[in-house]
Amino acid sequence: MNPEEAQHKIKLLTEQLNAHNHRYYVLASPSISDFDFDQMLRELEELESLFPEFSSPNSPTKRVGGDITKKFETVIHEYPMLSLSNTYSREEIVEWVGRLEKFGLENLSLVCELKYDGVAVGLRYEKGALVRAVTRGDGEKGEDITSNVRTIRSVSLQLTNDFPEKFEIRGEIFMPIAAFKELNEQRASDGEEPFANPRNTAAGTLKLQDSSLVAKRGLDTFLYGVYQEKGAFHDHMEAIRAAGSWGFKIPPESLGYINVVHDIDGVMDFINYWDQHRYDLPFEIDGIVIKVNAYEDQKRIGFTSKSPRWATAFKFKTQQAESTLLSIDYQVGRTGSITPVANLSPVSLGGTTVRRASLHNEDQILKLDLHISDTVLVEKGGEIIPKIVGVNRVKRSHGAQPIVFIENCPECGAKLLREEGLSNHFCPNASACPPQVAGRLIHFVSRKAMNIEGLGDETINVLVKENMLKFPCDFYTLNRSELLRVDRMAEKSVNKLLAAIDESKNIPFERVLFALGIRHVGETVAKRITQHTGSLAKLMQFTKEELLEIEEIGDKIADSILHFFRDDENKMWIEKLIDVGLQFESKGKDKDSDVLSGLTLVVSGVFDAYSRDEIKELIERNGGKNSGSVSSKTDFLVAGEGMGPAKLKKAKDLGVKILNELEFQKLIGNEK
Numbered sequence: 001m002n003p004e005e006a007q008h009k010i011k012l013l014t015e016q017l018n019a020h021n022h023r024y025y026v027l028a029s030p031s032i033s034d035f036d037f038d039q040m041l042r043e044l045e046e047l048e049s050l051f052p053e054f055s056s057p058n059s060p061t062k063r064v065g066g067d068i069t070k071k072f073e074t075v076i077h078e079y080p081m082l083s084l085s086n087t088y089s090r091e092e093i094v095e096w097v098g099r100l101e102k103f104g105l106e107n108l109s110l111v112c113e114l115k116y117d118g119v120a121v122g123l124r125y126e127k128g129a130l131v132r133a134v135t136r137g138d139g140e141k142g143e144d145i146t147s148n149v150r151t152i153r154s155v156s157l158q159l160t161n162d163f164p165e166k167f168e169i170r171g172e173i174f175m176p177i178a179a180f181k182e183l184n185e186q187r188a189s190d191g192e193e194p195f196a197n198p199r200n201t202a203a204g205t206l207k208l209q210d211s212s213l214v215a216k217r218g219l220d221t222f223l224y225g226v227y228q229e230k231g232a233f234h235d236h237m238e239a240i241r242a243a244g245s246w247g248f249k250i251p252p253e254s255l256g257y258i259n260v261v262h263d264i265d266g267v268m269d270f271i272n273y274w275d276q277h278r279y280d281l282p283f284e285i286d287g288i289v290i291k292v293n294a295y296e297d298q299k300r301i302g303f304t305s306k307s308p309r310w311a312t313a314f315k316f317k318t319q320q321a322e323s324t325l326l327s328i329d330y331q332v333g334r335t336g337s338i339t340p341v342a343n344l345s346p347v348s349l350g351g352t353t354v355r356r357a358s359l360h361n362e363d364q365i366l367k368l369d370l371h372i373s374d375t376v377l378v379e380k381g382g383e384i385i386p387k388i389v390g391v392n393r394v395k396r397s398h399g400a401q402p403i404v405f406i407e408n409c410p411e412c413g414a415k416l417l418r419e420e421g422l423s424n425h426f427c428p429n430a431s432a433c434p435p436q437v438a439g440r441l442i443h444f445v446s447r448k449a450m451n452i453e454g455l456g457d458e459t460i461n462v463l464v465k466e467n468m469l470k471f472p473c474d475f476y477t478l479n480r481s482e483l484l485r486v487d488r489m490a491e492k493s494v495n496k497l498l499a500a501i502d503e504s505k506n507i508p509f510e511r512v513l514f515a516l517g518i519r520h521v522g523e524t525v526a527k528r529i530t531q532h533t534g535s536l537a538k539l540m541q542f543t544k545e546e547l548l549e550i551e552e553i554g555d556k557i558a559d560s561i562l563h564f565f566r567d568d569e570n571k572m573w574i575e576k577l578i579d580v581g582l583q584f585e586s587k588g589k590d591k592d593s594d595v596l597s598g599l600t601l602v603v604s605g606v607f608d609a610y611s612r613d614e615i616k617e618l619i620e621r622n623g624g625k626n627s628g629s630v631s632s633k634t635d636f637l638v639a640g641e642g643m644g645p646a647k648l649k650k651a652k653d654l655g656v657k658i659l660n661e662l663e664f665q666k667l668i669g670n671e672k
């Protein structure tokens with residue numbers, strides 16, 4: 001290909017990929033498969049590496065990140081980024097609307113919007129291309145976070161139609177609750193501390209130096225403020241709708257996220273509706289913003305020294321209540337980490353009765369300066385368990401004793417340790433501390449590890465108490481007559497369980513490694529180690545230096561792995577697992593075929609010739625990817641007998657191709 005052809009092809013692919021990205025992330029109506037999208041992206045990547053002179057900073061290939069920002073440059077805002085006046089009082093909103101009427105506006109027209117709880121940004125576009133993304137900062141100047149913002153899928157890198165030559169668009173970058181939960185689950189399974197809330201996590205993510213990490217965090221955005229030299233629009237709402245037509249993700253009117261009203265009743269309806277329904281949203285909001293719609297009117301009403309007079313925010317009260325701190329429990333997790341939990345006198349908060357609150361760690365107890373019997377302020381956010389946010393010291397009784405963090409494990413009495421640089425204490429007695437023994441076993445059989453069905457947490461606890469289980473190797477010596485003696489175990493379920501245990505011997509090495517439950521070795525790290533070492537025998541010989549060469553492994557993880565394999569008891573039960581015949585070597589890329597390469601499949605229901613897991617394995621052996629739920633990214637649903645009607649309907653609605661067992665076998669050329 002000559003340079004001219006390459007340039008033309010790069011331009012064409014860029015346009016097509018941008019359009020598909022827009023359909024997927026902004027309009028939520030993709031028109032090509034992920035497979036085709038990835039093919040085009042790969043083609044573009046190749047061309048860009050052959051002809052780097054034609055590669056643009058806004059290329060769709062930049063979405064995955066990779067640019068490292070050492071220091072975020074300070075940028076002066078072209079239009080100051082003012083914050084809004086705000087109030088928690090409905091009366092003040094009534095007064096504010098009343099004051100507007102005195103400006104003699106012809107027709108009152110107000111835009112009500114959600115106040116997204118995220119990070120405000122200004123995005124600068126020239127000739128339709130994103131040139132700069134800046135945080136609010138102090139309003140006068142902010143920080144340039146362009147390479148991180150480029151990785152956010154719902155931010156358009158190149159606009160398509162009718163956009164102005166030069167302008168800025170403002171909005172909010174936030175972390176959807178689902179992405180936040182997923183991130184915290186990942187962190188928990190890796191033995192990391194969870195993040196506190198979506199807003200701070202979004203802010204922290206945007207300040208990460210490595211944009212490829214930002215790309216993985218699932219940030220999203222709504223854009224809603226257009227700023228330009230000579231505006232062609234009459235009012236705010238018109239500008240937002242136009243921005244939507246240029247290719248931006250704007251708040252959807254159809255879902256009621258934004259609405260034009262004409263009187264105070266309209267404003268109050270909007271406030272009251274979202275005050276009630278805010279926890280139904282897939283992201284967090286902390287209030288409502290109200291703006292005068294017409295730009296002429298905005299000009300007439302003007303600014304105070306700090307904020308526009310033509311806009312204000314109503315903030316929802318965080319739900320708080322006072323309670324008394326009765327005592328503190330210390331919970332011991334699977335990997336031995338200690339979490340303090342406050343027991344409170346029951347108090348009603350946000351429609352539920354609260355009796356417990358999380359405290360995270362010792363540092364937090366010290367920061368709050370908690371004393372026993374303190375009157376504490378409890379707050380409920382989007383989280384499941386409320387937290388203590390303050391102490392009413394005036395009400396502290398004379399001689400109240402400060403809380404002193406325990407020094408010994410409440411379960412086994414071992415002296416607690418605290419890792420350098422980490423704020424959590426942990427119990428080092430992994431082999432005999434009861435919650436760690438049970439926790440290790442529960443983790444071992446869990447779905448993402450050895451996937452042994454038929455063993456609930458309760459059953460495992462019983463088996464541990466009966467001395468039938470202590471180490472993971474003990475699962476493989478459980479016998480029928482002993483199990484039948486255990487409470488609640490019927491013959492049929494015992495048979496099933498034994499079959500499931502036997503079947504787990506086929507689970508691939510990367511999952512076995514994850515199942516061992518090494519501190520800080522989560523699913524992803526286990527996968528990396530497998531790719532790098534290929535076998536347990538090799539891993540056990542690795543030095544610290546060699547471990548540190550593996551992607552995503554730092555000091556903390558390396559030390560934890562070395563520590564784990566140095567332990568004689570661990571060596572003993574792993575030795576036994578090897579004898580049992582578990583997979584301690586990676587099968588490598590031993591595949592049947594690539595016919596499903598790039599395709600995502602969902603398996604549901606019961607099949608004749610295969611178990612569900614066998615079908616899933618066949619999918620992987622033929623290059624495909626398994627997913628648990630049907631989405632627009634699903635290529636095929638492999639449907640067996642008795643699958644859920646909701647799943648089937650969703651697949652049909654999304655136009656996902658449905659295969660029965662026979663059709664699936666034909667597809668992979670495996671008719672048995």
Ligand SMILES: [Zn+2]
Nearest residue numbers: 409412427433
């Ligand atoms: Zn312990």
